[in-house]
Amino acid sequence: MQMLSTPQEATRALAKKRAWHWLEYVFWLAAAASVFLLPSQHSLLTQIAIWSLFAISLDLILGYAGIVSLGHAAYFGFGAYIAALFAINVTGEPVTGLAVAAIASGLLGLVTSLLVLRGSDLTRLMVTLGIALVIYELANQMSWLTGGADGLTGMPVDPVLGLLPISFRPLNAYGYVLAVVFVLFIVVRRIVHSPFGMSLRAIKGNPLRASQIGVPNNLRLIAVYSIAAAYAGVAGALLAQTTPVVSLTYIDFQRSADVLLMLIIGGTGYLYGGIVGSALFLIAQKFIGNVTPQYWEFWIGFALVVIALFARDRGVFSIFQRIAAGFGKQLP
Amino acid sequence: MNALETVHLEKRFGGIVPTNDVSLTVREGARHALIGPNGAGKTTLINLLTGVLKPSGGQIKLGGEDITGLKTHQRVARGISRTFQINQLFGELTPLESIVFAIGEREKLGTRFWRGFGSEDAIVAEAITIAKQFGLSDALDALTSALPYGKQRQLEIALAIAGKPRVLLLDEPAAGVPEAERHEILEIVAALPKDVTVLLIEHDMDIVFGFADRISVLVEGKLFVEGNPDEIENDPRVRAVYLGERADG
Numbered sequence: 002m003q004m005l006s007t008p009q010e011a012t013r014a015l016a017k018k019r020a021w022h023w024l025e026y027v028f029w030l031a032a033a034a035s036v037f038l039l040p041s042q043h044s045l046l047t048q049i050a051i052w053s054l055f056a057i058s059l060d061l062i063l064g065y066a067g068i069v070s071l072g073h074a075a076y077f078g079f080g081a082y083i084a085a086l087f088a089i090n091v092t093g094e095p096v097t098g099l100a101v102a103a104i105a106s107g108l109l110g111l112v113t114s115l116l117v118l119r120g121s122d123l124t125r126l127m128v129t130l131g132i133a134l135v136i137y138e139l140a141n142q143m144s145w146l147t148g149g150a151d152g153l154t155g156m157p158v159d160p161v162l163g164l165l166p167i168s169f170r171p172l173n174a175y176g177y178v179l180a181v182v183f184v185l186f187i188v189v190r191r192i193v194h195s196p197f198g199m200s201l202r203a204i205k206g207n208p209l210r211a212s213q214i215g216v217p218n219n220l221r222l223i224a225v226y227s228i229a230a231a232y233a234g235v236a237g238a239l240l241a242q243t244t245p246v247v248s249l250t251y252i253d254f255q256r257s258a259d260v261l262l263m264l265i266i267g268g269t270g271y272l273y274g275g276i277v278g279s280a281l282f283l284i285a286q287k288f289i290g291n292v293t294p295q296y297w298e299f300w301i302g303f304a305l306v307v308i309a310l311f312a313r314d315r316g317v318f319s320i321f322q323r324i325a326a327g328f329g330k331q332l333p
Numbered sequence: 334m335n336a337l338e339t340v341h342l343e344k345r346f347g348g349i350v351p352t353n354d355v356s357l358t359v360r361e362g363a364r365h366a367l368i369g370p371n372g373a374g375k376t377t378l379i380n381l382l383t384g385v386l387k388p389s390g391g392q393i394k395l396g397g398e399d400i401t402g403l404k405t406h407q408r409v410a411r412g413i414s415r416t417f418q419i420n421q422l423f424g425e426l427t428p429l430e431s432i433v434f435a436i437g438e439r440e441k442l443g444t445r446f447w448r449g450f451g452s453e454d455a456i457v458a459e460a461i462t463i464a465k466q467f468g469l470s471d472a473l474d475a476l477t478s479a480l481p482y483g484k485q486r487q488l489e490i491a492l493a494i495a496g497k498p499r500v501l502l503l504d505e506p507a508a509g510v511p512e513a514e515r516h517e518i519l520e521i522v523a524a525l526p527k528d529v530t531v532l533l534i535e536h537d538m539d540i541v542f543g544f545a546d547r548i549s550v551l552v553e554g555k556l557f558v559e560g561n562p563d564e565i566e567n568d569p570r571v572r573a574v575y576l577g578e579r580a581d582g
Contacts, residue, residue, distance in 0.1 A: 005461070006524070153526055192446045192447075195448065197444055200438065210421035213417075214435045214438050214495075217406045332541070
């Protein structure tokens with residue numbers, strides 16, 4: 002085993018853990034290139050980018066803090082409705098809308114986290130599910146505000162920062178969404194590698210010992226839950242800004258279940274799982290689903306069973322890792 | 334000056350009283366051992382001292398300050414720390430990360446969500462020093478879950494020391510360590526900084542008499558007798574309830 006006997010060596014060892022892998026550069030360069038090289042797929046790519054952000058937000062609480070949620074769409078949908086209502090009533094400038102949605106969903110996360118963090122995994126699962134059902138029904142009943150089952154239409158989408166028009170311009174819209182996702186990815190990557198992020202992994206790994214080291218476990222979990230809710234809210238707001246109608250499907254159980262599926266397929270706890278998972282999920286859905294919808298359900302169910310049994314932590318990524326290991330390469 | 338003190342401490346679970354009117358004082362800088370047969374209430378007492386359990390009555394004082402109502406992490410911040418009989422480590426972190434993290438929490442950096450530990454030269458240097466002291470230099474960059482049991486045991490103590498406690502509760506530090514690796518753990522325990530007050534909870538009499546300058550015997554939830562090692566060894570009542578097992582065997 003390697004000796005680390007000087008602070009310089011130790012600092013290098015710590016830095017290595019958080020350094021960018023070359024594959025990450027390749028990935029983001031490819032994503033940027035897709036804005037110009039794949040014009041025919043912009044609508045699919047925009048969906049992938051938005052779902053990726055949503056899945057990353059779930060990864061933050063599931064993969065890093067160990068909180069299982071079946072109701073993450075509550076914050077996604079809440080952010081979408083807030084962004085739409087804000088655009089209709091105040092201003093249609095998208096970035097302002099994102100900020101408002103982030104704050105609103107973050108606050109909803111803060112309040113509901115107090116309920117979620119009580120109890121064990123099963124309790125949490127039920128509470129998150131319950132919260133999402135409550136938010137769904139509120140949106141359904143308050144039709145004077147939300148449009149109820151008909152959805153909310155007529156949301157104005159002004160040029161981004163007054164400069165870049167995105168309404169009915171798929172290339173600009175995708176570029177905008179991708180830029181937002183990239184910036185928020187950089188932020189979350191810093192967060193998970195920060196002292197705060199390390200305390201989350203410690204709490205997930207061993208809550209008993211974490212508190213014995215002096216970590217106020219619950220405060221940290223409340224903080225990360227609120228951050229994740231804010232991220233989900235931004236994802237919802239992005240979808241609202243790039244889709245003509247905000248409807249109840251933004252909050253429904255299917256969405257909470259799908260995002261969990263995507264994350265599990267891609268793997269938890271390394272941030273790219275949400276991106277890989279949502280890309281595979283949506284691409285497969287598009288191409289298999291076009292052939293016959295039943296086939297889609299069959300294959301997604303099949304994939305889930307295989308991954309749950311053989312590659313639970315890192316999803317399909319662990320399969321790549323094994324292949325890479327066979328070539329003597331190490332992936333992050 | 335008493336580093337740690339309990340005043341008429343009591344814990345009831347229904348009709349069972351695992352901690353029954355315990356008034357224990359641990360002097361500043363002491364090497365104090367708490368012994369007692371199985372089921373004497375040693376673990377309950379530790380859980381009361383660290384705030385995992387709430388007492389049914391009585392008080393706990395740390396350096397004269399009443400800490401009875403404080404939560405675990407607040408007590409840690411005031412200087413009481415513990416190790417576990419069964420390793421409680423962070424398997425997915427390396428020992429380097431774990432120690433740096435423990436020091437960082439002590440230094441109140443845990444809410445910092447932007448800059449990492451890489452820029453904290455003082456913390457990294459301290460982690461290296463602690464690693465040397467605990468024989469972990471050659472294992473710092475491996476996954477904790479992949480370390481040999483003895484090394485994990487050493488990390489278990491290193492993590493508690495990284496918090497710079499005033500009072501350290503050692504719960505059977507050599508538990509499960511093979512005979513051949515035992516001396517290393519015992520040397521580490523013996524070399525703990527003198528200004529740290531240590532309360533050792535231990536089953537193994539050789540370890541207790543080799544280490545402690547003060548011994549308290551707990552029997553059926555009550556503080557049975559207290560004294561220096563000679564007094565305890567020669568106390569016929571202690572021999573009867575405790576050491577008797579060994580004399581017969």
